[in-house]
């Protein structure tokens with residue numbers, strides 16, 4: 001585990017900012033099937049602490065299923081996943097989900113709770129934190145995502161972009177070692193996409209270990225340390241963005257880029 005602050009800036013982050021813990025992740029020969037349908041085939045991927053990995057590829061290629069395996073919303077058939085060198089398949093799923101956060105396309109906020117309550121609930125219910133301490137931490141996380149002034153708003157009174165920021169603050173509040181993002185800007189109105197992407201880029205710069213499934217090729221090119229291209233359940237190509245976007249090797253990646261760029 002790497003204590004961030006030091007990682008990318010060379011000095012500790014200011015005391016007032018919530019700390020980031022950056023874990024490593026390694027996927028080894030992962031197979032996953034829904035019944036008869038083989039969805040992940042021999043997936044291997046190494047994610048270094050404090051790096052951003054973008055996963056791109058056509059719809060149905062298995063991107064969401066890969067993320068779901070990484071926090072055990074679904075169970076793989078074979079292979080292993082190591083979080084900081086420790087197999088997650090031996091961990092209790094509830095415990096693992098404190099260490100690996102996830103943000104979804106449709107925010108999944110509780111509609112009857114305010115923004116700050118949505119962030120606090122994870123802390124009081126899952127972490128068993130006292131209310132006053134949870135409120136303090138939730139306030140800090142909301143201000144990190146630029147929503148301190150909206151703490152007492154319910155989700156219905158927030159824009160999609162603001163709701164997604166609350167969801168990100170909620171994931172961050174658990175102090176995960178890795179955060180998974182599954183097409184988190186796909187449901188947003190176009191003018192709201194940039195704000196959320198900027199927030200994610202900022203998180204990456206602060207040294208969070210992130211795996212980001214995205215259709216935003218500009219984001220992948222600019223922010224990713226590595227890009228993995230998936231097709232039909234396999235990682236067909238993986239490398240730094242300059243290689244993936246400017247010098248694709250496989251015909252399938254070339255075709256995919258021709259369609260999306």
Ligand code: ADP
Pocket residue numbers: 034037039057058059060061062063064065066
């Ligand atoms: P992506 O996120 O790249 O679009 P998914 O991981 O969602 O891909 O889906 C991969 C394949 O698994 C697709 O063929 C999809 O239809 C299938 N699939 C996804 N979820 C389920 C499920 N819950 N049950 C059965 N098949 C599923």
Ligand code: MG
Pocket residue numbers: 063064065183
């Ligand atoms: Mg998906």
